[in-house]
Amino acid sequence: MSSKTLMRNVIALVFVCMLINLTGHLQADAAPPHKEFVPPKVPPVITLLEQTPLYSTPDDSHKPFAALTPQNVTTVDAEQSWYTKQRGEKVWIQIKTTWAGDLWMHLDYDRIGIVKPIDTNIALLWDSSLYTQPSLSTMTDVVLAPQTVHANAIFESPVSYLTNSYRIETSWLGDMWVVSQPHMLLDMEIVNQEMDLPTETLYMEDYDTSNRMQRPSDAKLIPPQTVFAFEKTQNGIYHVRSQDGNTFWIHPDFAQPAGAVQMKERLNLLKDVRLYLFPTMPFPTFGVLSAQTVDAFERWTDPQNEQWYHIHTWAGDMWVQPDKPL
Known part of the structure; x- marks a missing residue:
């Protein structure tokens, strides 16, 4: 074999090796990065809702070492895969004590969480059962009709089905x-006063009726x-009662200006324009009207000094802004 042929073979071999190496890097770069599962940690603080036995080891076949009254405790550890438990199951959780070191408690899975004080009003939109504790196993026979209540605490829990658990004040049962x-609205502002609606206003049976409208009709x-x-x-939506006793929801901006x-x-x-039910109601819009000549019967100047026109359309009487692009 000549020296030139040998040199060509060496160059070809080096090129093939470089190509294989580059292909491997490209495949590695194209593959999605592997994310290692990081198990959730037990909450650092848990509120004990009732007297809770404590054990020196995670074994409740032995006699409890002591018991704690309802209070907040600091956690140290929990049994492996504690977060996979289901409703009705218990979890071993290790906590700190100042008088006996670290001890264990066998806590119901749906009692893992912390009670935090709040001060807010909540509108209950559906009938709501009352519970003595933030746990589904403590449901009473009492059911509240839709109304607004004052809440003084929230139960924050890693248990997903305990989301939206609040301690409310009642006049006959105390805190429940x-x-x-x-089905509730948080942070409601109590108004309790008369309100003037100076123009035609959108009647909303529910607080979110406007979001569900699909056509002007x-x-x-x-x-x-x-x-x-x-x-x-x-969001500025009012729960109101008319003089005939009917209750519904309105928004001052969802009205004729x-x-x-x-x-x-x-x-x-001169160009396509969007159709609006009201100039001050940006959503939803009801289609686009192509460039044409229309009959306008009202004009309104908004706070930004922009002109709006009330026109007759195939969809009913709608508002347009001719000078505003789509």
């Missing part, structure tokens, strides 16, 4: 718990009137 109740408008406002959500000027004008739309 609402447990695992998703879904909207129900009520005439100008004075209502009594009970409370207000964080005050100060709109009556007019009768042929309006040339």
